Amino acid sequence: MRQFLKTALCLAVLAGTAVYPAVSAASDLELTITAPAGAGGGWDSAARSLQEAMMATGEAKSVQVVNVPGAGGTVGLAQFVGSAKGAADQLLVAGITLVGASISNNSPVDLTQVTPLARLTGDPLVVVVPKDSPIKSIDDLLATIKKDVATTIWVGGSAGGADHILAALITKSAGADPSKINYVAYSGGGEALAAMLGGQATAGVSGYGEWEGQIKSGDLRALAISYPEPIDGIEAKPLKAQGLDIELVNWRGIFAPPGVEGEDLETLQAAVDNTVKSQQWKDIVKARGWTDYYAPSDEFKGFIASETERVRAILTSIGLAQ
Incomplete structure (x- = not known):
């Protein structure tokens, strides 16, 4: 299965050498944002929120969102790297899950191969159980895992991603083998x-904002968040x-494809920066229950490099990477 995935990703990277039109001014931008996951997830929501804000601020004339799910985002990333090279009208939303998936899937592509424009949000993951679960606390969950790790069923995002990493770290803290x-x-x-x-499922992990409605309605019971400090309203x-x-x-x-340079890159950079500094974007972030984690392109580029090494070390320590 892994060899098949690797072959498919390699083909996606090699495919496509189309020539794309340059863009002139921010108000003329007609963009497509790739969300490398299915509908309803964090990347899809981030892409559509950015779409809404860029249109509302006039930083783009039109914005479309396309979903390309598969293998923790690496299928969408491979397509983006391979077919959108140099395309000044293409963007990609991604995050820590894609860093982990690239490593755990031994993918030929990763986020160091695209052009970082801005880090957008940094949200807590939440650990939840169903409302009728006998598990009332994180200590109860640890005891359940310790008793039988194999029958403790977790659900979350893609393999090797942030949700999987957190579930494995909690499993390790319970004294169980995270590889099981x-x-x-x-x-x-x-x-x-x-x-x-x-x-x-016994327990689940997701971004807090994605399951906030079900937590507040009582359909899910939140046991803990992964943020280092408490967050107002949670x-x-x-x-x-x-x-x-x-x-x-x-x-x-948010990222541009490889090969976008000069005035095209400056135009995209300005459009993104103006959008994420706007009141429209701030209102969306607040409404979604997200946390602002903005970093400009230069800082974000260094962050990607250090985060890749940090995630690799975590995945190796819990048996999800070699």
Whole structure:
């Protein structure tokens, strides 16, 4: 399966050498944003939120969002790298999950091969159980895992991504072997949510904003968040405050393809920066329950490099990478 995936990704990278038109001014931008996951997940939501804000601010004339799910985002990334090279009308939303998936899938593409424009948000992951679960606290969950790691069913995003990493770190903290975790990966947050609400899992992990409605309605019980500090408006306490030495920020950013340079890059950079500094974007971030984690392109580029090494070390320590 892994060899097939690697072959498919290589073909996607090599495919396509189309020549794309340059862009002139921000107000003339007609963009397509790739969300490398299914509908209903964090990247899809971020892409559509950026679409809304860029249109509302006039930084783009039109913005379309396309979903290219598969293998933790690496299928969409491979397509983006291979067929959108030099395309000044293409953008990609991605985050920490794609960093992890690239490593765990031994993908021939990763985020160091695209052009970072801005880091957008950095949100807590939340650990939840169904409302009728006998698990009432993070300590109860640790005890359940320790008793039988194989029958403790987790659901979350793609294999090797942020959700999987957090579930594995919690499993390790329970004294169980994280390589034996029973983790069911979904490409979209909506599918994982359906599994949770359907009682098909012991526990689940997702971005807090994705499941906030179900938490507030009482359909899901939040046990902890992965942020290092408490967050206003979120009752669940950080894992660190509950005695676990675990913190993880579920960040998301926006990227241009490789080969976009000069005035084209400056135009895209200005459009993105103006958008994320706008009141329209701030209102969207607040409404979605996200946390602003903005970093400009130069800082974001260095962050990508350091984050890649950090995630690789975590995945290696829990048996998800070599």
